Every structure is written in structure tokens, then in C-alpha cells.
Amino acid sequence: MxxxxxxxxxxxxxxxxxxxxxxxxxxxxxxxxxxxxxxxxxxxxxxxxxxxxxxxxxxxxxxxxxxxxxxxxxxxxxxxxxxxESTVWLIVGAFVFAIGYRKSGLGRRIALLLVRGLGRRTIGLGYAVMLSDLVLAPATPSNTARSGGTVYPIVSNIPRIYGSEPGPTAGKIGTYVMWTAFATTAVTSSLFLTSLAPNAAALGIAKKIVGVDVGWSQWFIGFAPLGIPLLVLVPLLSYLICRPEVKESPEIVVWSADELKAMGPLSRNEWIMAALVLLAMFLWITGSNPNISLPGLGSNFINATMVVFVVISLMLLAGVIDFADIVAEKAAWEVFFYFTSLLTLSSGLNEIGFIKWIADEFAEPLRGMSPTTGMILLVALFFWIHYFFSSITSHAAAVLPVVLAVGSSIPGMPMATLTLLCVYSLGLMGVISPYATGPAPMYFGSGYIGKRDFWKFGLIFGLIFFVGLLAIVMPWLQLIG
Structure with missing residues (x-):
């Protein structure tokens, strides 16, 4: 050996x-x-x-x-x-959704439609992927459900149309499409208060500790000067960094149109899968969103992960998938063991007090600094310490109180600005590692993004997002008061 x-x-x-x-x-x-x-x-x-x-x-x-x-x-x-953990099963469920898309043929049909409409140029597909996440983001508080359960199963069908499979041919177009989808959801998760569940939880912590309270429109206005340009730039930046081999493919547009004709009308399983996807999206948007209340049901009447179990059960009953398909989905179970282990190990760091020690050690020297310097260093601590976490919710609960407490002890510190910079970073920091946020393990396990490339791309985009936060959002928040 x-x-x-x-x-x-x-x-x-x-x-x-x-x-x-x-x-x-x-x-x-x-x-x-x-x-x-x-x-x-x-x-x-x-x-x-x-x-x-x-x-x-x-x-x-x-x-x-x-x-x-x-x-x-x-x-x-x-x-x-x-x-x-519910997030772990939500991720596994998203893989099962992908089986349904693939086996029913609906995923291929939607991918062909996207390719026919925007596939002449590779970068056009990147913008189609970005827009699909953006449309869902304001009303889907789980980025795992949004990106993992809805966007991923669709976009994972696109590379195969171009002959790009996980492994040696991933670089043809698959790496670009998958990374664009992943990086986009990091931005949309920060752009809207309701696009990431920990956003509201973090604001609740901030309100208790420093009395900062922010509404939906205030949240959007504060982050929009960075968030909107980033959405425009992410497909382009991904294109430059991932360097897809296929740049243009006019013939693929004609081919995809012929393939759609050959597929004919929607089959029984495609109709069922489409109905179940719409049901899942409806329940994700209404059932777990505290800002939406339905007559007789109220708000928060069903958990996002419970929606996955309901839809998978209906897929099995309708014969869209077989249980053997679930058992055979190797990528889902590898991610299941990998992410579960990381989730538990990172929570252990918090439980034994290691995270608090790091935060205290880093934050203590800041008490005598100027407000601007202190703010930059505190936000840097809050952002980059996420390498120790596989849950954004636990990160916010463990580190945000420490950062805000230290910030409030620095004379002249604008606490509203510090608070918003920290909570805005919750979505953005999800891009830095293969375990940083719910959808990450899915894209990591897809086989389209090399494991070392994932860490490299994560660091590059993390730096871009972090610099944008300090260079654009910080002065904008100070300007609007």
C-alpha cells in the first residue's frame, strides 16, 4: 500500500x-x-x-x-x-429533486429551453442562471431550498447538453455554469432581508444587544449599491475566473430547438414533476416565511425541510422516481456524511468555547482604536471567521453578540453601520468554502467544480465581496445615516 x-x-x-x-x-x-x-x-x-x-x-x-x-x-x-439537522436533509432532498428532474425529462426540457433562448454565447447562460435565482430570492428564505432545490436541479442539466460531464470535461462549460449559480445565491442571500433565514435572526440579536432595528426596504436600500452591481458582475467574473472552453456555440441553439421538437409535448411524469416543483416553491415561499400569512394557516405553518419530504413522498407515490433511485444517488450520500460531519465538528468548536476565545482575543485590542479602524477589523473578524463554521445561523448566534459588544465599547462607533455590515456579510460569506452555507455541499459534490478550485474560487470571490462591503456599502451607510 x-x-x-x-x-x-x-x-x-x-x-x-x-x-x-x-x-x-x-x-x-x-x-x-x-x-x-x-x-x-x-x-x-x-x-x-x-x-x-x-x-x-x-x-x-x-x-x-x-x-x-x-x-x-x-x-x-x-x-x-x-x-x-434539518439543513442536512434539505440538501439530500435537493439531490432527490434533481433525480426527479432528470428522470422525468423536465430538467432536460427546461435546460434545452434556456439553451435555445440564451445558449448562443456561454455568458448568456450565466446571466440566465443568475436571473433564475434573483427572481426566487425575495420570497424564499431558505437559500438551500432556492438554489439547491430549485436552481441546481435545472442548471445541472445544462452542461451535459454541451458534452460537459463531471470530471475531465467539466471545464468545457459545467464549471462556469455551476459556479455562477453558487456565487449568485451568495449575493441574493444578502440583497433581501427575506432571502436567507439567518438574516432576520441576526437582526433580532442586534435589536436586543444594541437596539438596531431595520425593515425590509431599509435593508435593501443599504445593500443595493453593492448587491445590484455584483449580480451584474458575477456571471462575468465567473467567466473570467472559470475560463469555460466553450465560448460560443451557434449550432447548439439549432440543435436544442430540434431536440425540443423531438421530445414532443410534456409527458405525464413531466407534468407531475412540474406540479410538484410549483407546490414545493409555493410552500417554501408561504409556509416558512414569517412575513406571509395564509387564512386558516397563519405563517410558518410548514418547515422548509418538511416540504422536501412531502414532495419526495408524492414523487414516489406518482412513480416519477423509485426508491432505488434515491439509494443509488452516490453524490447525495457522500455529501450527507461530509456535511453532517463538518456541521457537527464546527458546532463543537462553538460548544467548547473555542470560537468565543478567538473572538475575544481578536476583539480585545480593538477597544482603544478609532471607530473606523475598529469597524473594519470587527467586520473582517466576523466575515473570515466563518471558515470555522458550516452554519450561518450558528455563526450569527455565536459571533455577532461578541462583535457588537466590543463595537459598542469603542467611543464614537456608529453601531447601526457596524450591525448592517455584519448582517449583510451573512449571505456573502457563504461563498468562501464547500461547507459555508446550505447549497455549498451540493455544488461541491456535483463533480463540475474541482475540489481545489472550489477553495480557490471561494477565496477570490470572498475577497471581492468583502472589499466591496467595505469600499461601497460602508461609506454608503455612513452617507445615508
């Missing part, structure tokens, strides 16, 4: 951190747990082995060592806690 350096590297990272003297303010248990987390992230970046295996091994080691819970029974319950 040949042992590669990529396999040894995560172990070397773990051992190096383990042997470093424990920093002041932490105990050995917290520091050694961080060593495990760092080793897992290294394994994911280097692709030491399948990502699901990397996460599962790290989670098992942390559980056996009792880093989060010393009692073996409690430690096992902690290990298994991520498997019951």
Missing part, C-alpha cells in the same frame, strides 16, 4: 498543533479539539481521501476522545446530532 503525502499532511497538521503549547485562555481539551478540526479541513483541501471519509474519521476521533462530551454516551449523542 502506497502512502501519499496528501494522506500524511493532515496527520502532520494535527500533530504539529497538538504539540504546540496550549495558548493562554484555553485548556488542553479545547486546543486538541482544534487540532482535529484543522486536520479535517486540511484533508478536505488536499483531497486526502473521499470527503465523506475525511469528515467521518475526524468526527469519530473527536467523539472517542470525548473532546466535547466526556461521558461516552453523551459523546455518541453529540456525534449523531448532526444527522438530525
Amino acid at each position: 502506497n502512502i501519499k503525502w496528501k494522506t500524511i499532511a493532515p496527520l502532520a497538521i494535527w500533530l504539529a498543533i497538538y504539540l504546540i503549547p496550549v495558548p493562554a485562555g484555553l485548556n488542553a481539551n479545547q486546543w486538541h479539539y482544534f487540532a482535529v478540526f484543522a486536520a479535517v479541513i486540511t484533508g478536505l483541501i488536499l483531497e486526502s481521501m473521499p470527503v465523506g471519509a475525511v469528515g467521518l474519521i475526524g468526527l469519530t476521533f473527536a467523539g472517542v476522545m470525548g473532546y466535547v462530551e466526556h461521558d461516552p454516551n453523551k459523546s455518541l449523542r453529540w456525534m449523531l446530532s448532526g444527522f438530525s
Whole structure:
């Protein structure tokens, strides 16, 4: 058996951190747990082995060592806690939706329609993908449901039309289309108060701590000077960074029109799938949106993940998919183990107090700084510390109170501006890693974006989004008061 350096590297990272003297303010248990987390992230970046295996091994080691819970029974319950997280099952459900789109033929039909209308130039497809997310964003508070459950199953059919499959031919057009879809949902998640569930939760935290309260229109006006240009630029930036091999394809437009004719009218399963998709979208928009109330049902009458289970059950009953199709969906189950492990491990960092220690250590020296310098550094802390999180909600709950508390202790700090910069970054930060937000594992597991490319693209777009936040949104918020 040949042992590669990529396999040894995560172990070397773990051992190096383990042997470093424990920093002041932490105990050995917290520091050694961080060593495990760092080793897992290294394994994911280097692709030491399948990502699901990397996460599962790290989670098992942390559980056996009792880093989060010393009692073996409690430690096992902690290990298994991520498997019951609603976001994880929403992601798996989105993969099943993709099966329905694919097997019924509806996904191919919609993809062909997009290609016929905008497929002459590759960048036109990028703008079609962007617009599809933008239209859904204001009324869909789950970006996993919006991008993972609705946009992904459709756009995943587009590359195959161009002969671009996961793997060696992904770069023809697949990488570009998939990354554009993923980067777009990061922007739309920040553009509207109602396009990402943690947005409202973060504002609730801010209102309690510093008394800052923001309405829907105020939210939009504050972020629009950055959000709208970013939506225009994301397909173009993706085009420049992903460098699709197929630039123009006039003949594909003619071909797609012929293929649509050959498909004929909508089949029974396509009609059923279309109806179920509309049902899912209706329930996602109305059922889990606190701002929409239906007669006799009120608001928040069904969870976004419950919608997925309902629709999958109806797909099975109608024969659109078979249960064997779900079992055979390898990508869904790899993502299931990988994201569940990362979700649990990152929550463990918060539970043992490691995140609070980092936030406190970074924030304490800022108390004597000028308001502008302090604000920039606090927003930087809030944004980039997300590498330690796989849940935007838990990030907001753990770090936002610390940042706001430190900010309020700096004389002259404009707390409304600081608050908005932090909450606006919640959607944008979702682009930085393969586990940063709900839809990320789907695009990461699609096979169209190389694993190292995902980290590289995430860093590039993260830097662009972060600089835009400080260079455009910060002075705009100070100008409008």
C-alpha cells in the first residue's frame, strides 16, 4: 500500500498543533479539539481521501476522545446530532429533486429551453442562471431550498447538453455554469432581508444587544449599491475566473430547438414533476416565511425541510422516481456524511468555547482604536471567521453578540453601520468554502467544480465581496445615516 503525502499532511497538521503549547485562555481539551478540526479541513483541501471519509474519521476521533462530551454516551449523542439537522436533509432532498428532474425529462426540457433562448454565447447562460435565482430570492428564505432545490436541479442539466460531464470535461462549460449559480445565491442571500433565514435572526440579536432595528426596504436600500452591481458582475467574473472552453456555440441553439421538437409535448411524469416543483416553491415561499400569512394557516405553518419530504413522498407515490433511485444517488450520500460531519465538528468548536476565545482575543485590542479602524477589523473578524463554521445561523448566534459588544465599547462607533455590515456579510460569506452555507455541499459534490478550485474560487470571490462591503456599502451607510 502506497502512502501519499496528501494522506500524511493532515496527520502532520494535527500533530504539529497538538504539540504546540496550549495558548493562554484555553485548556488542553479545547486546543486538541482544534487540532482535529484543522486536520479535517486540511484533508478536505488536499483531497486526502473521499470527503465523506475525511469528515467521518475526524468526527469519530473527536467523539472517542470525548473532546466535547466526556461521558461516552453523551459523546455518541453529540456525534449523531448532526444527522438530525434539518439543513442536512434539505440538501439530500435537493439531490432527490434533481433525480426527479432528470428522470422525468423536465430538467432536460427546461435546460434545452434556456439553451435555445440564451445558449448562443456561454455568458448568456450565466446571466440566465443568475436571473433564475434573483427572481426566487425575495420570497424564499431558505437559500438551500432556492438554489439547491430549485436552481441546481435545472442548471445541472445544462452542461451535459454541451458534452460537459463531471470530471475531465467539466471545464468545457459545467464549471462556469455551476459556479455562477453558487456565487449568485451568495449575493441574493444578502440583497433581501427575506432571502436567507439567518438574516432576520441576526437582526433580532442586534435589536436586543444594541437596539438596531431595520425593515425590509431599509435593508435593501443599504445593500443595493453593492448587491445590484455584483449580480451584474458575477456571471462575468465567473467567466473570467472559470475560463469555460466553450465560448460560443451557434449550432447548439439549432440543435436544442430540434431536440425540443423531438421530445414532443410534456409527458405525464413531466407534468407531475412540474406540479410538484410549483407546490414545493409555493410552500417554501408561504409556509416558512414569517412575513406571509395564509387564512386558516397563519405563517410558518410548514418547515422548509418538511416540504422536501412531502414532495419526495408524492414523487414516489406518482412513480416519477423509485426508491432505488434515491439509494443509488452516490453524490447525495457522500455529501450527507461530509456535511453532517463538518456541521457537527464546527458546532463543537462553538460548544467548547473555542470560537468565543478567538473572538475575544481578536476583539480585545480593538477597544482603544478609532471607530473606523475598529469597524473594519470587527467586520473582517466576523466575515473570515466563518471558515470555522458550516452554519450561518450558528455563526450569527455565536459571533455577532461578541462583535457588537466590543463595537459598542469603542467611543464614537456608529453601531447601526457596524450591525448592517455584519448582517449583510451573512449571505456573502457563504461563498468562501464547500461547507459555508446550505447549497455549498451540493455544488461541491456535483463533480463540475474541482475540489481545489472550489477553495480557490471561494477565496477570490470572498475577497471581492468583502472589499466591496467595505469600499461601497460602508461609506454608503455612513452617507445615508
